[in-house]
Amino acid sequence: MLALTTRQRDILRVILDVNRPIGSVELAEILHLTPRQVTYNMQGVRVWLKQHDQDLAILPGVGFVVPIASDHARELIQQINIQSGLQIILSVSQRQQLLALFLLTRTEPFILAQLEQISQVSRMTIIKDLDEIEKWFQEQKIRLVRKPHFGTQVGGSERDCQQALAELLWGETPFSTAPVTVITHADGLKFNLQGDSQSLQLVEYINDFIASLHMRRIIGLVAKAEEQLGGRFTDDAVLHLALVFAIMSNRVQSGNHINVNDELLASLQSGRMWPVASYIASRLGRESNSIWKPSDVAGVAMEMMAAPRNEIFPGELERESDFSALSERLMEHISLAFGISKLKHDRILQNGLLNNIVPACFRQRFNLWFPLALNNDGLPERYEKEHVVADEISRIVYEFTGVNLPQSEINNLVVLLRAAFIRNRSYRFEHVFVICPSGMATAQLLVARLHARFPNLSNLEVISLRDLTPPLVSSADLILTTVPLPRQYANSPKVIQVHPLLMPEDIETITQFLS
16 A cells, blocks of 8 residues: 655645635645655655545635545544655755755765655765755855765854854745744744654654753743843743853753953853843753853853843843933934934833843844844835934944944834934824714714724814715715715715724824824
């Protein structure tokens, strides 16, 4: 009886699970394959179904479907899940990620024959994979030593190797189109190929490595650090810190330690973050029965200083007086740039700037990696004023700190500036009419919700639909109605139809109008 490959199994699982016709393009998107790869594997799927007295129907222009009842489909899925002897097929992306992780976590060289054996691919395929991995390693300042009669081995500083491991496990590399891991607050670090770990030696090794990181437990340790610091990191930053600390713990346990120069070490030891970093290192060392050097504790401190937070930690700016002066200068500049005097006193904006700029400066100062996907907000180019002011802020930050903010950080500043402008600008809406024919009670409820959501719209006047006239419509700055207006008024750009309870989509539409 024919055994499915893991790729054929995954294709069949999706077909049975959706229980409707599904095309090769949609299957390819779900499984991170190409439509050609999907089509190539369909013959094996068809044969396996025949062996189980089922047919794979192909509907031209529609897709593939197994015409059976949903309960029977679930039974087949159960058979697939318990089937042994599957031949695992890795995508190029998956294989290169696994090989990179393997090389970064081994200290001894491996010859090509050994890499062929654990990957179950040809020598030429291994060589091509190593070429791609080597390009990325070079960007990370890591050497991939490849010598005849010696083998392949990674060389580089411990700190660079740890950051490369973090990028791989986060799924942010050129060959991470099909990430082999997923990170969540509920499950920590999850290996997507865990169910196939017995099918291939390379997959089994990486599964054991990821299981040894215990990231879920370390998420709780980061929460303890937040308590000691008196503030909170952003949710995404907590996951990033937990991953980095898990990798550090694993590496220290293996006898690998980062190097930190004496001047930086002394500066960190006198800082407010050091006792908390020492606490984390002590807990991790006790759990793994390993000894953390002061340089490792320094690594923990630097990562926490560079992590985005929801608010500046108490006392954080006392030793960093430059940031306090920088904050005042930025608020003054923004107020003048927009011509809105009260922007200078917008504490929400000030806190937002500090929460972004302070960690960004530390990341640049310590040369630390942070996931781009978590720090890549932005607005379209049409918000020209905000983009110009954000660039000016970046130049001021450089004058004060000597740090060039990356474009991703400047994009964040654009978003903060736009939000502050919307909060503080003067609304010139003197005539806002509310039309609600269903009764005064509903009208008052709508007006109350509008006041709560848009306090700047203070002049709200409820009028009857019957009193609506062309001169009245012409004089209005905005008309909010719960019913369609007569045809002659319906297409006016001033008219917005809303639900009497003011739904989220209504709030979004009004916000866009005001913006």
